Amino acid sequence: MGNAGILIEIENNTIKETSLGVMTAAAGQEIYALVLGSDAADYKDKLAEYGASKIVSITAKDDFSSSPDLQAEAIAATIKEYNFETLLGTASSTGKDLFARIGAIIDEPLVSDCVEVNIAEKQVKKSHFSGKTLATLKVNGDVLLCTIRPNSIEPVAAPAAGEVIEFSSDAADPKLIKITETKKGGKGKLDLTEAPIVITGGRAIKAAENYKMLEECAEKLGAAVGASRAAVDAGFAPHSMQVGQTGKTVSPKLYIACGVSGAVQHFAGMKTSKVIVAINEDKDAPIFSKCDYGIVGDIFDVVPVLTEKL
Amino acid sequence: MKICVCVKHVPDTAATIKLAGDNGFEDSEIKFVSNPYDDYGVEEAVSLCEKDGGEVVIVTVGKKAASATIRSAMAMGAHRAILVKTEGQFLDSDLTAKALKAAMEQDGLPDMIFTGKGSVDTESFQTQYRLAKSLSMPVVNEVSTLTVNGGKAIAERETGGGERQVIEMSLPCVVGATKGLNEPRYPKFPDIMKAKKKEIKEIELSDLGIDASNGKVVIEKLEAVPERSGANMLEGSVDAQMTELVRILKEDEKVL
Numbered sequence: 001m002g003n004a005g006i007l008i009e010i011e012n013n014t015i016k017e018t019s020l021g022v023m024t025a026a027a028g029q030e031i032y033a034l035v036l037g038s039d040a041a042d043y044k045d046k047l048a049e050y051g052a053s054k055i056v057s058i059t060a061k062d063d064f065s066s067s068p069d070l071q072a073e074a075i076a077a078t079i080k081e082y083n084f085e086t087l088l089g090t091a092s093s094t095g096k097d098l099f100a101r102i103g104a105i106i107d108e109p110l111v112s113d114c115v116e117v118n119i120a121e122k123q124v125k126k127s128h129f130s131g132k133t134l135a136t137l138k139v140n141g142d143v144l145l146c147t148i149r150p151n152s153i154e155p156v157a158a159p160a161a162g163e164v165i166e167f168s169s170d171a172a173d174p175k176l177i178k179i180t181e182t183k184k185g186g187k188g189k190l191d192l193t194e195a196p197i198v199i200t201g202g203r204a205i206k207a208a209e210n211y212k213m214l215e216e217c218a219e220k221l222g223a224a225v226g227a228s229r230a231a232v233d234a235g236f237a238p239h240s241m242q243v244g245q246t247g248k249t250v251s252p253k254l255y256i257a258c259g260v261s262g263a264v265q266h267f268a269g270m271k272t273s274k275v276i277v278a279i280n281e282d283k284d285a286p287i288f289s290k291c292d293y294g295i296v297g298d299i300f301d302v303v304p305v306l307t308e309k310l
Numbered sequence: 311m312k313i314c315v316c317v318k319h320v321p322d323t324a325a326t327i328k329l330a331g332d333n334g335f336e337d338s339e340i341k342f343v344s345n346p347y348d349d350y351g352v353e354e355a356v357s358l359c360e361k362d363g364g365e366v367v368i369v370t371v372g373k374k375a376a377s378a379t380i381r382s383a384m385a386m387g388a389h390r391a392i393l394v395k396t397e398g399q400f401l402d403s404d405l406t407a408k409a410l411k412a413a414m415e416q417d418g419l420p421d422m423i424f425t426g427k428g429s430v431d432t433e434s435f436q437t438q439y440r441l442a443k444s445l446s447m448p449v450v451n452e453v454s455t456l457t458v459n460g461g462k463a464i465a466e467r468e469t470g471g472g473e474r475q476v477i478e479m480s481l482p483c484v485v486g487a488t489k490g491l492n493e494p495r496y497p498k499f500p501d502i503m504k505a506k507k508k509e510i511k512e513i514e515l516s517d518l519g520i521d522a523s524n525g526k527v528v529i530e531k532l533e534a535v536p537e538r539s540g541a542n543m544l545e546g547s548v549d550a551q552m553t554e555l556v557r558i559l560k561e562d563e564k565v566l
């Protein structure tokens with residue numbers, strides 16, 4: 001059994017569900033949950049419940065809140081400090097960014113967006129060619145550095161000691177980039193790439209205000225709302241909601257496509273979803289040939305009934 | 311201003327990937343295109359140079375056939391290109407970054423480097439970071455808004471849930487482009503013709519002192535992911551269909 005560092009992401013004072021799944025991916029290792037900032041103790045109970053032997057509160061001598069480079073330096077420094085053989089995180093936009101910086105700092109190979117990790121064999125599985133193929137990669141480095149695709153590993157409770165320790169990095173900020181402002185997104189909006197359920201509106205949504213219908217359904221489902229490229233290009237939704245190539249790749253347990261025709265580029269962003277449901281007026285829409293459950297009907301008739309039944 | 315844009319030659323998303331051997335694919339019959347995210351980088355570089363003057367150089371690491379993809383970037387307005395030629399289908403991110411760095415150093419380092427936010431073939435999302443680190447340049451990825459002024463760049467990136475970070479850096483820097491940054495132009499016929507005469511300098515990977523067999527990430531196996539074959543179509547009234555759907559999602563699929 002080796003030591004594994006797991007980068008825990010926290011949002012609105014809550015541990016992201018996807019971070020718990022990443023701890024499960026390292027089951028069998030001595031797990032160190034890594035929390036950026038000095039308040040790691042606040043998360044002790046949950047992290048211990050999901051397998052953390054140690055919980056490391058990471059700080060640096062300089063404030064790192066506006067420097068992703070310094071955050072990466074501080075996380076990278078824990079590898080030597082605690083003899084990590086493995087360092088895992090979530091393939092969220094923050095996780096992908098930090099891990100790519102860490103990989104470059106320590107000059108070790110990194111594999112992104114993995115759906116399976118075999119720590120003993122230093123082997124991972126991940127999508128290549130937008131979900132059309134699954135690649136098995138062997139990683140020949142001193143440290144196994146991976147980000148895990150959200151929702152690919154179900155969190156499993158595995159109670160451990162959860163001892164809180166503090167680590168302060170003395171790395172200096174290279175001062176190359178600086179976050180000068182963070183513009184908030186919609187209030188309480190779930191992140192598409194990490195949401196367990198996604199409901200998407202395509203061109204058939206007809207107008208921006210009609211997304212309200214999907215939002216009502218999403219609220220009951222605990223889902224994030226997405227849009228197809230056609231809907232984004234028509235100005236019905238912002239690009240941040242786009243699912244598919246040139247938008248976001250999502251891999252939820254349930255994907256509901258409402259009025260989406262099902263172009264190859266759309267599938268490139270959601271085909272690894274566990275269950276795909278499509279609602280479309282056109283019984284010959286391409287989406288019906290590659291989904292699990294199909295409903296032929298007008299989304300404005302069907303979606304409100306679905307919301308009511310949930 | 312000199313701007314380098316890293317462009318990758320990748321299979322078109324619409325292409326069917328036919329596997330060949332344990333860890334390769336049939337690449338002679340299918341259509342290749344420039345990595346879709348790289349197009350935003352090409353467009354941004356070309357518009358910056360149209361505004362302030364300068365030169366756009368495409369730098370590609372790939373097989374000989376990648377020259378077709380390079381020509382399409384040249385038709386968008388890039389001035390010349392460097393192709394670092396590889397034999398194999400895959401080169402890991404670390405070696406790709408080393409090859410890009412060596413080619414750029416040989417040509418003279420640029421004031422800015424654009425890449426796409428990631429490539430749609432191996433989906434590794436890191437080459438730009440390794441390149442930036444090796445050149446001690448700042449890097450910001452997934453950039454959808456950019457202002458360049460007086461040696462400074464201000465970039466915006468989305469970080470999930472619609473939240474956006476505004477990030478400042480000095481030139482020279484590396485920018486990973488994504489949708490929203492601009493609308494890549496469709497080249498017109500005269501531009502396509504002109505692009506045929508532009509210079510593509512070819513360099514062998516080994517001439518840059520890089521051994522393709524030294525990759526630290528090795529593809530052991532590629533497997534096709536089975537396609538779903540036709541939906542289970544629900545029937546009956548809308549009410550009955552939705553009752554059945556909720557039952558299926560709860561009881562059969564256990565996703566609710």
